[in-house]
Amino acid sequence: MAPQSLRPWLLALLLGTPALAFKRPANSSWNKPGPLSSYQLTGPSSRAADDKCPPCFNCQLPAFACGQYGDCNPYDGQCKCPPGWGGIDCLIPQCDSLADGEQRRLREDGQSCECKEGWGGINCNVCETNQACAAFPLAGMPEGDDDINPEDMLCHKNGETVFNNHQICNVTNRKIIDQVGSDRAVQVTFSCDKPNEECSFQFWVAEVESFYCALDHCSSSTTPQYDTNVTTYACDNMKCSCIANRFICGEDGSVNIDDFLKEEIRGPAKFTCKSGVCRFEEPAMNELISDIFGDPYITLDCGGGECLHYSQVPGYQQPPKPDNTKWLALSAAGAGLLVIATSAILWYAGRASGGEFGQIRLPDDEQARLMNDHVPATLHFSNLSYTLGSRVLLDNISGTIKPGQVCAIMGASGAGKSTFLDILARKAKRGQVSGVTYVNGREVRNEEFKAVTGFVDQEDTLMSTLTVYETVLYSALLRLPRDMSLEAKKFRTLETLNELGILGIKDSRIGASGQRSISGGEKRRVSIACELVTSPSILFLDEPTSGLDAYNAHNVVESLVSLAKDYNRTVIFTIHQPRSNIVALFDQLILLASGKLVYSGEFSKCHAYFAQIGEPCPPGFNIADFLIDMTVQAGMDGHNSTEDSPTLQPATPIDDVTNLRDEERGLGRSVPLSVRSGSSPSPDHEETELQTRPNSIASASGKYIKRKTSQLLEAVSLSSSKKAVNAPISPKLAALVEAYAESSIARQIREEAEALRRANGDAGQATTELPDVAVETRLLRGRKRARYGTQFRILSGRAFKNLYRDPALLMAHYISSIALALICGLFFHNITNDISGFQNRLGLFFFTLALFGFSCLSSLGLFANERILFIRERANGYYSTFTYFSSKVLFDILPLRVVPPIMFGGIVYGLVGLVPTVVSFWKFMLILVLFNLTTAMVVLFLSIAIASTSVAGLAGTLVMLFNLMFTGLLINRDSVPAAFRWLHTVSFFHAAFEALAVNELRYLHLTETKYGVELDVPAAVILSTFGLHAQSFWWPNTALLGIFFAVLTAASFLTLQFFVKEKR
Template identity: 30%
Template structure:
């Protein structure tokens, strides 16, 4: 039975009470006012090397239940300002000055993060999850153990109903090969998933991006209704809304070149711009008109446009409205810092162990639903196994087949690890989800790396087993159970090391093309110095001492070589012209250890090589963790 299914006693008094409590939780807020004063973001101009303002002297004030639109031409600083207000990095190398206040007081970033949520422009949704599962995992990652399972489900039901997506609760979000919910519904799910902890301030970056006017109106109307019913503050950057969508906002902060052109109630826009000599024509979308008059990028008369924009900015700076906002912020900033422990325990995050278990659960569901991420990779590895087993089909234990045996060992180890490049897109998708969830304070790099490592173990072991069952016996390697499972062990460690390399590289360079190229290059390097193409006995000292000893493929190759040749005897063929001189030459046979001696490989070191391999895997994972800790995007 589905644990998340509605309870059979849905009409019981106890359940009705819990639903009322859930709704009370969603509507209970103690942040009555959020304001900002004198915000500036300055960077060094790349050409002139002089300081350049991205945001200059921005102030504003918003009350609970209000929805504020940040609007302006492309490049005016909307997203930069939204990031500063949300206490996120503005941009690389930027200097940020100014103050933000909650209920008239400054608070620490950790406390601020617990009372806010941020919905990014791109939906941070996993396509193989259903709508209900998306909200459930958001709840499990963010809510403390003190919130019971039934309370969580009531919060989820309340949000599904509030956003009108209860009919899509069991529908998939959607993947490139599986159709899911619509774009407008995805945006509503994104917002709902950030509201599971009932933030007091919600930041939305282009919530209507990519949506038509109907879907945009639908999203903003739900946001507005939620803001009023739940008494939360919502600040959204938006680009060229329709007239009906624009009228839904309570306040507008209009920017141009990082400076304020207007801030105040949407209802006052007409009177204000008429008073400064820019009346809004009838039967015109006010948002489009405002964007036109504060933009100079595409104007035929650039100088006139610049003068117009400067005149609008100066008019605002000297207006009584800006003085009223400044005075209001100044008065409230002297208030006592009280009532800021918003939500109490409800705003505490889930424990690390619980987060790891939740991430594992989510990854498990994704692993068997997402055909692109996992199914295709299994088919690819099985195809590789069939190709290897049939190319090196039924090799004989004679000296003519010694080199083909070595070639097969190299192919089975090196190319299996090389094909780990197929893991790059899957990890980058997981990394993108992690980056967005970390930015909202749900969890850090440690739970993500641990869960990512653990969820990969059974999958990689399954690949190693399936590949070996097909290729090992078809190729006629050492026909013993011990030798077979030793081969499986080496192949499993090989895949684990290769995937760890992918994690390390992709954590540093979260770009598909760059990560793919670097992982492929690294695997090419490991193949070159691993000991097959050039034996370690004659390998150039530079490559041997700098790269060979840190090459995980080298340890896998020599481990597989010892597994095959240490206990096997090969016939010399007709004429007894043995290629290797051993103590069995008189019997027209070759002892396999002679092959190992030719490569400089000793027996009895399997434990040492396994330990080194585990160390290499640990180092890759550690470096990947450090990269995620350092990089914040």
């Protein structure tokens, strides 16, 4: 403080009036008053100031004192200030640098010091760089020793004091900062003189010193720990003094704690630091901080330095490994309990969703309400055509099916039945569809149309691990109205099973190919039940009797007729060669031949119609067989050979196994060989053959072979030509098509279509009195499908059942994780802290990542096996893509990708002897789980994006190998050209490997003895040599793994949503 600033204080002192201070009240009755409550604030005396000039500064006089408890010269009464302080009373900070000694400049009032390069702190006492210490007078060495190389000087920042250490700290107590104000920095400077066992402490606000303390009989100690050191300064005695008119020392008439500091602060005091986080403790000061601010002590964030010769730097003392066996055992046990708890939760969820179903109590009239809560739908289609490339596969198909009617689509193989049904059901097709479809006289959008329709595909796609009952029940739970009770849905499921004759096998599993399971016909009926259970307004079925015997085929069709008649549904299906008792159940018939419409109308009128056009059905002949034979022979008529053409077989009805979907691949319709002539060989020809055969066997055999070869060449040539162009139909078939087009039946359908077209008008507003499907669907069904949460719960239960009922993959992962963890524990047991131990650690991490990376390729089959099932169920409105994907990730990916690394890590960590701290253990677990999840999502993305499992497997292997190359162990990052170093960044193997290495080796010191010399090397140095960064655990590595997982999850979902679609 300048002499001028001392005058008011000195004048008050001379007049006997103390400055603003705390004074203990005389009438206090407290036994042990608090630090502030035992003092009362008094103001300056009213005595007039003496105009006499004060005496000169003399620290020998009681009125004067040396700040910072500097030494007072007994001869001249001047102060000898400690380093960093100047002025007559040692209260003015010095600037420049500590190396400048007594040549330092005093700080100007109201200004901050500008320190020389490499120095910092309020009074420039703290070294920051080694270069700053080049000119520093070396402590502990004889003065004038010029043999010291400046490059050998170091700024020792490890916190431990060797000779004289200076630290600058920021106070971090929140309440103190709030009280002072965030715009005024609250700081502390702390320095120690180890040879003299003395320390000093200064408290600053906005770089203005408030009070200072001196500590003596001090000792310092450093406690090496496994990850960092703890430095402690302990002093027996402590004394403090305020600087008048400073913060909390009487500034502007405010609180003055000078008496408190002088009378209460005695010591002992302790200053403790760990990794720059420090705290200062003294009993009375702790009580003051606690009473006023609520903290137990002053908390600090410190940085310091001391200039030393490199030979004076204390040697590193290898800390013993802490014995955390108990905590590691508890952590491993906790990981095991986590696995068990997760498995129990998943098991319970699986049982809760499928359920053990007891007695069903159906509420009154609920079943009838379900069956009547629908939209009766009349389906009218006009001039439906389908073109694939240059080939016309369907040509102008028209017809009408009303509620309560069953419509059969018939025709020979390759006639276009399945393709027409797909178009009628509005399935996505690869070709061009034209024509118009009306529902109740109105054109409706696809979403509205599919809301009231059901579709049973020709091929069964069922989940092999579920029972028959569960399969149908899941369809009911997902698709029936949400306000329908669970009991009613169960009852409807059982009723449907009973209608189809499969109630007796309801508890049998579907089974997979090559395994013991239900029969093919039973699987067919289960597929039908999944659609029939929802009682749709319009039900489409592709070959519902395929694979069934005659009795069960009749039962299936009869149940469809019952659904149509009793509940006013519209049922449309394709069928191939039905029995006569099945044919008798038809209401409507659509007969196709080579994509042309031969008949569309009421089945009861077809006998009379075909008799009228000259194609009567013979008495006692199955009308269905007759119609198919007629259309086949009509299609072959144009390709009959000459009368004397040789034949391979007599003319019989042809059952060509090639359907129209083969035509879509370019095979065309059935190609008749010349040998398939409708005419039989003449009797004369047969007699001639019989007469000449005994005498010319060899000749006849040669002619027979030549004849077959010629016929096959003719067929191949004809088939090849039909791939490029549309061959004209035979005259007989053309006559059948033309006859129907000119019939009164077709004319009536055309008139209905024209009336509907006029009724809809240009604006599409129909005037029909039939209910509007779009409106009724929204009212009755649109808001009643299962909610997303219900979908997720049901799909999760189904996914988990599928997982634990086929436990081979699950058990393989768990057993291999345990076995390989034990093997790693055997070979890497009690790993050492030397160079070979460093190598073994990196090898263990590399092997672990390779193990889990390639084991994740097993995820390829998780979606690939259900691709067709997902496509068809989503197309039929079972659920949304999001709920399916979420349940798939949660109940398939997590049990296989979270549990195994936890099992592996819990075993291998303790056996190998990795860093024995609980925090490091859970970091290790975190990285393993994140890596496994990321890798699983890579594989899942590939399995979704690539339909071929073999191609996806190859792509997955290449991705793993490519990422493995850039792990960080095989190729040093620093040796990779700068333009390609981003490959390390995008490698999830590298992120996990570097994170594991940093977690294990960051604070490890390696000790290696070679040729009798013990080398002590920080593992972080070797990490940097490998191109790994010791500060990169959380960022970027752990963060990158999380980002990779999130991005790949989103990419998998978007691919599933927008690119995995049904194309027929």
